[in-house]
Amino acid sequence: MMTREIRIIPLSEMPAFVGALMQGHKVLAPTRNDDGLCVFAWLAAPEQADWTCGIPQVPPKQAFLPRTEILFTYHREKGRETITPPPAPEPQIALGLHPCDVQAVKVLDAVFSAEPSPDQPYLARRAATTLIGRGFTEQDPLVFCRELGIDPMDNRDCDAFLVPLAGGQAEHTTSRMALEILTDKGVALRLAYDGFPKAGVEDLAAIAEARKQSAARGVPLLDMAVIQRRLENIFNSDLWNRIHEPCVGCGACAFLCPTCHCFDIQEEVMGQDGARVRVWDTCQFDLFTRHASGHNPRLSQKERSRQRIMHKFSYGVGKFHIPFCVGCGRCIAVCPAHNDVRQILKEISDFK
Amino acid sequence: MPKQVDLKTIARDLLTKGKVEVFIGYQAASLPLAAAPLIIHGAKDSVDASQSMAPDAERDMMARKVAALIFDDRCEMNLVNYLHKFKDRKTAVVVKGCDSRSVVGLLQEKQVDRKNLVIIGAPCRGVVDRRHVAKLMGCDASREVDREGEHFRFQCAGSWKRVKVADAIYTACRECQVHNPVIADYWIGAPVPQPDLPELTAEMEALRKASPDHRWTRFHKEMSKCILCYACRNLCPACYCKTCFADACKPKWVGRTDDPSDAMLFHLQRLMHLGGRCTGCGACVRGCPMNVDLRLYNDHLRSHVKQEYGFMAGMDSAVHPPLAMYSMGDCNEFIR
Numbered sequence: 277m278m279t280r281e282i283r284i285i286p287l288s289e290m291p292a293f294v295g296a297l298m299q300g301h302k303v304l305a306p307t308r309n310d311d312g313l314c315v316f317a318w319l320a321a322p323e324q325a326d327w328t329c330g331i332p333q334v335p336p337k338q339a340f341l342p343r344t345e346i347l348f349t350y351h352r353e354k355g356r357e358t359i360t361p362p363p364a365p366e367p368q369i370a371l372g373l374h375p376c377d378v379q380a381v382k383v384l385d386a387v388f389s390a391e392p393s394p395d396q397p398y399l400a401r402r403a404a405t406t407l408i409g410r411g412f413t414e415q416d417p418l419v420f421c422r423e424l425g426i427d428p429m430d431n432r433d434c435d436a437f438l439v440p441l442a443g444g445q446a447e448h449t450t451s452r453m454a455l456e457i458l459t460d461k462g463v464a465l466r467l468a469y470d471g472f473p474k475a476g477v478e479d480l481a482a483i484a485e486a487r488k489q490s491a492a493r494g495v496p497l498l499d500m501a502v503i504q505r506r507l508e509n510i511f512n513s514d515l516w517n518r519i520h521e522p523c524v525g526c527g528a529c530a531f532l533c534p535t536c537h538c539f540d541i542q543e544e545v546m547g548q549d550g551a552r553v554r555v556w557d558t559c560q561f562d563l564f565t566r567h568a569s570g571h572n573p574r575l576s577q578k579e580r581s582r583q584r585i586m587h588k589f590s591y592g593v594g595k596f597h598i599p600f601c602v603g604c605g606r607c608i609a610v611c612p613a614h615n616d617v618r619q620i621l622k623e624i625s626d627f628k
Numbered sequence: 629m630p631k632q633v634d635l636k637t638i639a640r641d642l643l644t645k646g647k648v649e650v651f652i653g654y655q656a657a658s659l660p661l662a663a664a665p666l667i668i669h670g671a672k673d674s675v676d677a678s679q680s681m682a683p684d685a686e687r688d689m690m691a692r693k694v695a696a697l698i699f700d701d702r703c704e705m706n707l708v709n710y711l712h713k714f715k716d717r718k719t720a721v722v723v724k725g726c727d728s729r730s731v732v733g734l735l736q737e738k739q740v741d742r743k744n745l746v747i748i749g750a751p752c753r754g755v756v757d758r759r760h761v762a763k764l765m766g767c768d769a770s771r772e773v774d775r776e777g778e779h780f781r782f783q784c785a786g787s788w789k790r791v792k793v794a795d796a797i798y799t800a801c802r803e804c805q806v807h808n809p810v811i812a813d814y815w816i817g818a819p820v821p822q823p824d825l826p827e828l829t830a831e832m833e834a835l836r837k838a839s840p841d842h843r844w845t846r847f848h849k850e851m852s853k854c855i856l857c858y859a860c861r862n863l864c865p866a867c868y869c870k871t872c873f874a875d876a877c878k879p880k881w882v883g884r885t886d887d888p889s890d891a892m893l894f895h896l897q898r899l900m901h902l903g904g905r906c907t908g909c910g911a912c913v914r915g916c917p918m919n920v921d922l923r924l925y926n927d928h929l930r931s932h933v934k935q936e937y938g939f940m941a942g943m944d945s946a947v948h949p950p951l952a953m954y955s956m957g958d959c960n961e962f963i964r
């Protein structure tokens with residue numbers, strides 16, 4: 277992607293930059309809650325954005341797929357209904373996304389723009405969003421995005437991108453961010469970044485060096501094509517008996533997965549007024565596929581665990597040519613049974 | 629007191645001699661400071677997980693799994709939940725003190741058959757709370773850890789930090805009233821001393837004395853964190869209803885929006901369903917991905933049940949839980 281321009285923001289000035297972004301935008305960013313847990317959340321104050329967070333436990337998908345989305349509201353009177361669409365989404369910024377979370381947005385884009393029924397509420401929110409990614413230098417043992425071919429310094433698909441740069445006395449700690457402006461939406465943030473200096477020759481060298489170091493950390497790639505082909509052939513295999521066994525079907529993995537996008541549609545009614553809302557749901561639940569007749573095609577956890585893996589690594593790849601997993605490691609971190617999707621992939625690859 | 633045995637020896641014995649079809653224990657997990665469940669199928673398992681395996685390969689796999697069994701302070705998960713999965717099969721399960729109360733609970737409620745169970749009791753001093761450790765460290769270092777005698781070592785922002793193992797265990801473990809299993813066929817360790825604890829924890833005393841406003845604010849704050857993923861319910865060994873009220877959809881009883889009243893309603897109803905049944909095992913608290921402090925409310929509930937009915941859930945399988953029984957001597961006329 278053509279970089280339009282690069283500005284240098286000292287870490288101490290980040291709140292000023294974030295504050296400027298908050299003028300006219302809702303801003304979702306990594307924050308630390310009272311328990312010290314890193315989560316993506318809507319900022320109430322610029323200082324809340326936390327630049328020490330690794331991969332926040334709550335993903336940024338809520339920016340596009342809110343936990344509760346009002347599809348429309350209605351009023352019933354004398355047998356007549358008036359339906360009101362929700363207000364158009366406000367301009368918003370998703371700030372500080374790791375490149376794997378950016379890839380997850382691409383997954384959501386693929387799913388929600390698919391013909392024949394592109395999802396209008398999703399697309400409206402997406403269009404109202406400016407994506408500011410953030411490069412990561414630290415290594416987290418749970419994150420395996422590199423094995424999926426994602427480089428944590430890659431700025432693709434972002435409107436702007438922050439490259440953390442070390443410098444000054446503290447050689448390994450981030451002292452400033454290089455803000456790369458990549459698209460028109462990025463340029464539209466000019467008021468927020470105009471006060472910061474343009475990158476000099478040394479800064480450009482530091483950015484190039486950060487990218488070089490990141491690229492040098494290459495790891496063997498998971499062969500997604502092999503995994504997909506294998507999965508196509510083992511739908512009825514005993515392997516799933518083994519894979520599902522430790523899973524208690526709690527659903528935490530899917531709720532916190534940046535690519536999982538399943539939802540339920542519910543009615544919230546009070547008297548004559550109501551709203552049709554969409555809320556998060558997951559294939560890990562019995563109710564998710566239970567038909568009105570009572571029949572359930574995914575009767576036990578075996579079918580549900582299989583669905584999760586199939587959807588991520590077979591159906592997604594087959595239909596949209598993109599795995600529905602970006603290697604963020606959140607599901608590994610939150611699974612109470614410590615089910616590790618990397619081990620499941622290994623078992624599948626090794627299965628004869 | 630049950631016979632003390634070696635974990636791997638007893639597992640091998642039970643599985644190879646066909647005394648159980650399934651053995652549920654722990655193995656080291658792929659992340660530091662954590663253990664994962666390990667489910668081992670025996671030679672005589674009627675519904676073997678690997679039907680298509682050659683008998684040799686099957687024996688190999690069983691032997692490998694038995695060799696991987698562990699029990700130590702990483703083993704936080706309450707394995708009793710899995711008993712629902714293997715209901716009609718002869719099953720052995722490793723239980724800590726707290727977990728053993730869940731077994732008693734299921735026996736009381738006739739959800740499992742004692743004849744089908746071999747209970748491997750694990751006296752326990754407490755299990756490590758990784759999130760608490762991360763908080764003590766002031767960084768998300770719980771993913772990189774080392775053990776050094778009675779300390780854990782963490783790499784945190786470029787330097788090493790240390791925390792005492794005893795400070796790293798769950799609050800519930802510090803307040804545990806049953807370090808030693810209340811029911812077991814074998815023990816895999818010597819009993820550990822049980823400290824005398826006050827009737828009510830200091831926190832509970834304070835909560836009870838606090839103003840309604842304060843309690844409301846606190847409750848609101850906890851409930852606002854909840855994303856209604858239901859992981860707490862799905863992890864609770866006592867939550868085994870085929871259709872939970874939260875899943876009732878004809879008609880729908882509770883909403884699932886991000887309005888805190890939905891989370892409140894869900895949790896209050898769930899608490900009501902757990903009166904006299906919650907054993908305080910903490911599975912729900914540990915499984916919550918949002919750190920909702922359900923412990924506070926469970927403790928509150930249990931302390932009331934104890935005060936009103938003199939009953940502690942999951943202690944004695946011969947006693948009926950208060951909300952499941954009826955007495956002609958009841959002090960309330962409407963119930964007689």
Ligand code: SF4
Binds near residue numbers: 602
């Ligand atoms: S499946 Fe797990 S690792 Fe993959 S994107 Fe989802 S949460 Fe991240």
Ligand code: SF4
Binds near residue numbers: 530535536537584585
């Ligand atoms: S894995 Fe399950 S919850 Fe996630 S998107 Fe696929 S079907 Fe939905």
Ligand code: SF4
Binds near residue numbers: 528610611613
């Ligand atoms: S988080 Fe773990 S136990 Fe819960 S549904 Fe996912 S894989 Fe199963």
Ligand code: SF4
Binds near residue numbers: 867902
């Ligand atoms: S409510 Fe929580 S603490 Fe109580 S029995 Fe269930 S999982 Fe255990």
Ligand code: SF4
Binds near residue numbers: 857861919
């Ligand atoms: S596990 Fe936590 S976030 Fe999920 S429903 Fe229970 S309390 Fe809420």
